[in-house]
Amino acid sequence: MNTLAKPRFTTRSITSIAVMAALSVVLVALIHIPMFLPFLEYDPADIPIFITTFAFGPFVGFILTVIVAVLQGITVSASAGPIGIMMHIVATGVFVIVAGNIYKRNKTRKNAAVALAVGVVAWTAVMVVWNIIVTPLYMGVPREQVIELVVPAILPFNLIKAGINSVLTFALYKTVGRLFGLKEVKSVRECPAEK
Template identity: 90%
Template structure:
C-alpha cells in the first residue's frame, strides 16, 4: 500500500470528508435557484464533492456522491424522491469519475482545468440522454415533449450548473484544501490553482 493510500483514511481526512458531505447538504438547502423550468434548479452542492474528488481521488468522490445524494434525497430534496437521488448520483457520479481520473494522472493547474472541462462536457451529454430516457417516465409526459426541451432548457441548464460549479471548484480548491489540511494540496506542485 503506498503512502497516499495509507494517508487517505486518517482521522483528519475522514473528518474532512464528513465536513464536505455536510457542507454539500447545507449548500443545497440554502441555495437553489430555479432555471428555465420549475424542476431545474441550480445549486452549488457539488462543489465540495468536486474538491474532495481532486483531493482524494475518484473512488472517494463517487462514494461521497452517493452518500450526499441519499442525504439530500431524504431531507432537503425529498420531493424529488428516488428519481432525484438517482439523477444526482448519475450526473455527479459520472463527473467525478471522469474528472477525477483525468486529474489524478497529473496534478497540475492546467490538468485540473482540462479535467473540469471534460467533466462538464460528459455531465451535459449524459444528462441530456438521461432526461430523454427517464423524464417521460418520471413526469408522465410524451418523450417528444422532453426532446423539444433539450436545446432551450436541458442542455443550457446542465452546461451552466456544471460549469459554474467547476469554475468555483477551480477557484476554491487551494483555499479549502489548506483549511482542511487535505494531503494532496500541501504541495504547491500538486495544487491545481497554483501559478
C-alpha cells in the same frame, strides 16, 4: 487497471470528507435557484464533492456523491424522491469519475482545468440522454415533449450548473483544501507550471 483505486485514510481525512458531505447538504438547503423548468434548479452542492474528488480521488468522490445524494434526497430535496436521488448520482457520479481520473494522472493547474472542462462535457452529454430516458417517467409526458426541451432547457441547464460549479471549484480548491487540511495532494495553484 482499476480507475477507482481506493486511497488510504487517516482520521483527519475521514473527518474532512464528513465535513464536506455536511457542507454539500447545507449548500443545497441554502441556495437553490430555479432555471428554465420547475424541476431544474441550480445549487452549489457539488462543489465540496468536486474538491473532495481532487483531494482524495474519484473513488472517494463517487462514494461521497452517493452519500450526499441520498442525504439530500431524504431531507432538503425530498420532493424529488428516488428519481431525484438517481439523477444526482448519475450527473455528479459521471463528473467525478471522469474529472477525478484525469486530474489524478497529472496534478497540475492546467490539468485541473482540463479535468473540470471534460467533466462538464461528460456531465452534460450523459444528462441529456438520461433526461430523455427518465424525465418522461418523472413528468408523465411523452418522450417527444422532453426531446423538444433539450436545446432550450436541458442542455443549457446542465452546461451552466456543471460549468459554474467547476469554475468555483477551480477557484476555491486551494483555500478549502487548507481550511480542511486536505493535504493528500497539492492544490491546483501550488502545482508546478506547465512547460
